Amino acid sequence: MFVYTINRILHLIPVLFILSVVVFGFVHLLPGDIVDTLIGDEESEDPELRELLLKEYGLDKPVYVQYGVWLGKLIQGDFGNSLVTRRPISVELFELIPATIYLGLAGILISMAIAIPLGSIAAVKRNTPVDYSAQVTSLIGISIPEFWFAIMCVLLFSLYLGWLPSSGYVSPFEDWKQSLLYLILPAAAIGFRQAAYTTRLTRSSMLDEMNKEYVDTARSLGFTEKKVVYKYTLRNALIPTVTISGLQLADLLGGTVVLETIFAWPGIGQAIYLAIVDRDYPLIQAGVFVLGFIVVITNLLVDLLYRALNPRVSLM
Numbered sequence: 001m002f003v004y005t006i007n008r009i010l011h012l013i014p015v016l017f018i019l020s021v022v023v024f025g026f027v028h029l030l031p032g033d034i035v036d037t038l039i040g041d042e043e044s045e046d047p048e049l050r051e052l053l054l055k056e057y058g059l060d061k062p063v064y065v066q067y068g069v070w071l072g073k074l075i076q077g078d079f080g081n082s083l084v085t086r087r088p089i090s091v092e093l094f095e096l097i098p099a100t101i102y103l104g105l106a107g108i109l110i111s112m113a114i115a116i117p118l119g120s121i122a123a124v125k126r127n128t129p130v131d132y133s134a135q136v137t138s139l140i141g142i143s144i145p146e147f148w149f150a151i152m153c154v155l156l157f158s159l160y161l162g163w164l165p166s167s168g169y170v171s172p173f174e175d176w177k178q179s180l181l182y183l184i185l186p187a188a189a190i191g192f193r194q195a196a197y198t199t200r201l202t203r204s205s206m207l208d209e210m211n212k213e214y215v216d217t218a219r220s221l222g223f224t225e226k227k228v229v230y231k232y233t234l235r236n237a238l239i240p241t242v243t244i245s246g247l248q249l250a251d252l253l254g255g256t257v258v259l260e261t262i263f264a265w266p267g268i269g270q271a272i273y274l275a276i277v278d279r280d281y282p283l284i285q286a287g288v289f290v291l292g293f294i295v296v297i298t299n300l301l302v303d304l305l306y307r308a309l310n311p312r313v314s315l316m
Helices: 002-029 034-039 047-056 063-075 089-124 129-143 146-160 176-210 213-220 225-262 268-278 281-309
Strands: none
Touching: 002 063, 002 281, 089 129, 089 176, 089 225, 089 268, 089 281, 129 176, 146 176, 146 225, 176 225, 213 225, 225 268, 268 281
């Protein structure tokens, strides 16, 4: 297990390198540059000012040199300074990451809490009204865009019923009860869509496992149906479910850019959106890279969870 973990960590190096190339190249393909943002339209025709700023930010050098400088600072944890706030980006992201992780974990927990019981029951009650209801619910969840569902939640639970706040954030370390009130709507908006996918996968995996020989053997040994289904079948069925849930993190984090903006949630997603509006290119680069880094690390943790869920899995 230790050797496998070290090998997987070493394999992350080329992945993160490719991620850095993609992020750097993507931002440089955007129209305009840092200089356009700094000097504005009125002074954009001043060649001396433009040349001065190009040298200051190293934009007068070839792209590969700019990338090398940026990568060297990135390895040291230096993302540069924001063009809007003039603060170190690493400090800003460090302040924003807890809110994004808090929201993401809550969304995943809601997704799993809905999907695993619903998918399992649908598989056990196959071709019954319970199964059909679960499939219809999953289809609705997949079809509804997250931002529309989020807006409908705000209209219903905040404006019409007044049960929950429509936007804002309170740290759970300050007031956990108040924090939960602000967390429910954005986490539900994220978790409901993810639960739709996971429910279908759980149902499919459970049906596949229930048709295997070890299930018939367990029943022939006199084990109760409840023990066969939830102790043996469900555990094996959760392996692909956990895999997909880890891969869905990329979609989940991508959705936070919109959802954090809708709910005024002070996380990396909202910061990236505001950076795009303000053309704060260094912050865009750093924010996208950090989200990608979180996805890569999560996939590593998912791989390591295989062993915990099924000791028969071979780690090579």
